Amino acid sequence: MIRMRKTGWLVVNGFLTATKYQNLYAMLKNAAEKRGVSLVCKRADELVCAVGEEKERYAPLPDFCIFWDKDVSLARRLEGLGIPVFNSADAVAVCDNKIRTAEKLTASGVKTPKTIPAPMTFESVGYGDCSFLQVAEKELGYPMIIKEAYGSFGAQVYLASERSSALEIIKKIGHKPFLMQEFIAESRGQDIRVNVVGNTVVCAMRRFSDNDFRSNVSAGGSTECIRLTAEQEQIALVACEAIGLDFAGVDVLFGKDGPLVCEVNSSPHFKSSFDCTGVDLSEYVLAYILERV
Ligand SMILES: Nc1ncnc2c1ncn2[C@@H]1O[C@H](COP(=O)(O)OP(=O)(O)O)[C@@H](O)[C@H]1O
Numbered sequence: 001m002i003r004m005r006k007t008g009w010l011v012v013n014g015f016l017t018a019t020k021y022q023n024l025y026a027m028l029k030n031a032a033e034k035r036g037v038s039l040v041c042k043r044a045d046e047l048v049c050a051v052g053e054e055k056e057r058y059a060p061l062p063d064f065c066i067f068w069d070k071d072v073s074l075a076r077r078l079e080g081l082g083i084p085v086f087n088s089a090d091a092v093a094v095c096d097n098k099i100r101t102a103e104k105l106t107a108s109g110v111k112t113p114k115t116i117p118a119p120m121t122f123e124s125v126g127y128g129d130c131s132f133l134q135v136a137e138k139e140l141g142y143p144m145i146i147k148e149a150y151g152s153f154g155a156q157v158y159l160a161s162e163r164s165s166a167l168e169i170i171k172k173i174g175h176k177p178f179l180m181q182e183f184i185a186e187s188r189g190q191d192i193r194v195n196v197v198g199n200t201v202v203c204a205m206r207r208f209s210d211n212d213f214r215s216n217v218s219a220g221g222s223t224e225c226i227r228l229t230a231e232q233e234q235i236a237l238v239a240c241e242a243i244g245l246d247f248a249g250v251d252v253l254f255g256k257d258g259p260l261v262c263e264v265n266s267s268p269h270f271k272s273s274f275d276c277t278g279v280d281l282s283e284y285v286l287a288y289i290l291e292r293v
């Protein structure tokens, strides 16, 4: 019997065209190729079609999808065709929205900074009366983290030192959903990026910045290898399990009473982890998936 070569799709966001993304996709494709699997890059905008017409439109269907986008509807519709999707639509949705992440982690007993979701508003009116800020002031005090629900690379994360700067930040956010969060002072300008695949920590690095409260590499942070404590390792694994992730980049903060999970990335930009630790996450991701399809 002829065994057909397995084919997977790597679903990516077609609007992110920078070389840094292309490099990641090449690493994933290479890891698949090494294992005799063809991984075809599909831009989500190439897969646009009417709801219900996916089966005809996407044929022939792949054996699995690596979902490196945040288009939850597309992930769900691929799952609807019976294709195994890694990470799942539900897990991607939880990670994409930092309010949902906080809800899910807190419900599962994973320590996170105290988080107060802002009330929802409408595009035509914005936040207007911000008296809800008083609840956050009482519960969190200043400085206070203000974060858009949807954001990456630290670009939508702010530190408000007093009410006037909080109001300015909220004004800038416009009508988008956001949260107010306890600032973990011990972790100012530093955190740990823990890369998890399956139920295993694959590699970790400390990220640090001397001139910014955010440690993101894209925001100018530096990196160094770190040996995790059992507690740090455990919190990252439990966070992934709580969200139902197959793989993830977990941001862990240094709290005065132990680690806290800051956020979880369902499609982590693992190139900086590779540069720092020499560990290629894509090898682990492909090995994990091919054991399951
Ligand atoms: N509550 C917090 N206390 C202290 N530092 C924080 C807090 N939240 C975020 N940070 C810092 O800001 C960075 C970016 O925040 P994060 O929630 O990971 O957003 P992004 O998705 O943009 O990376 C974190 O890596 C961390 O350095």
Ligand SMILES: [Mg+2]
Residues within 6 Å of the ligand: 153, 154, 216, 251, 263
């Ligand atoms: Mg982050």
